[in-house]
Amino acid sequence: MTEDGRTAGFMALPGRTEDRREVFAGALGDVVRVLGLEVAAEPESADGPTWVHRARAALREVWRDGAVLSDEAFDALLRAAVHDPDPSFNRQFVEPALNAFGHRRVQAALLAYLRTGTDPERAGAARAWYWSALSLRMPLVRAEHPAAADDGADVVKEWYAAALREFVHNEHVDVRRCVLPLLPLRKSSYPPELHDLVEEAVAIARSHPDEYIRHRVEHQVGD
Template identity: 60%
Template sequence: EDDVTTERNEPTDKGATGTAQTFAPLPDRTGDDTSTFHRALAEVSRIPGLEPVPEPADGDTRTWANAVRRALREAGERGLVLSESSFEALLEAAVQDPNPSFNRWFVEPALNAYGYRRVRAGLLERLRGGTDAQRAGAARAWYWTAVPLEPDGASAEHPGALELDGATDRSVLVREWNEAALREFVTNEDLDVRRCILPGLPLRTSAYPPEVHHLVETATAIARAHPDGYLRHRVEIQVST
């Protein structure tokens, strides 16, 4: 299938010392820049319909993020109606969230309200033209864009958002994403970008148009020879499945 994987197993590898190492399918960022995510949380916290989530006085982004995610989830369960301006706030929070599991709480309401095509198009735009942090974050967020829509979840303020072409199609833009991600993995040497792209990158030529088939072999070779243990181990998981 061309859809994104939902596997959550954590493969192990042995480093030069022979000690077992665990590698999560979706790694955390190597950097520790929380200021951008903090600003994204501020935008989400102002979405109409959410219970107020005051910014902590001590600047603890982790605790605040949990509170904002919880408020968003609870509002969705109550039938949150999202305005047009809320789309970018949710998407940017999903991209900037350093947690590769909890970012789904920003992705899912956006999918339910605005549909697959719009959410995926926004992530694809960041992959192609964003900063390296946005590219890595877009890849992590893309992981969750295959989840089914929830009929009782958040909805859009303007009726008909899910009636647009591709809004409810779980295969929409997958091939476009795969090609863009393959090109980015091969050409972008940023470690976070490569770590976040690889888990969802198909390493078979059938997922791509003929003109980029040669890049599949290039991507595999890059990962196998990379000094980063995560990439070296992850590529072997993917070529064997």
């Protein structure tokens, strides 16, 4: 994502170091329950779709046909987005939340996960943040209690400052892998009091034992 909050392409993240599929299945189950969907818990087979795949397919139909989302649905969607192990499929939860509740509310929720969540949740919030500036293209998905529109520009600035601090001070490898691609590494992107942290972040990334982090920082610094 660029400094002004627009999405930009970058190389694929490596797989997570922890298996969180069971946690995600529970979060996805909450989304299915809140939306009142019926996804049959059929016996799994090696050559057939899993329950997760069937649930994802059911959600695609909901977003296509339209839905009115409650506050409970917002919480469930954001939790599923944060715990989704696939950094592409998590868009399925972020985008409808954006359309129904707006950029500010979604980005503020992801920022809260980054600041106070567990390490897997912090990493997941960074993965979900990648989609948080998408244009609103789901006119049939709306909130039960709409709020005034707000672009959330101040939340974006808060995210970058919090993400910079997180990258420097949190040694969890998944957190650093997920935060780094979205992190501006120019001092001009931050207030003066954070300039030393920018230098420290670059130094940490360049000497990090993880190959992805070392490769990624050179790509960003070279841009």
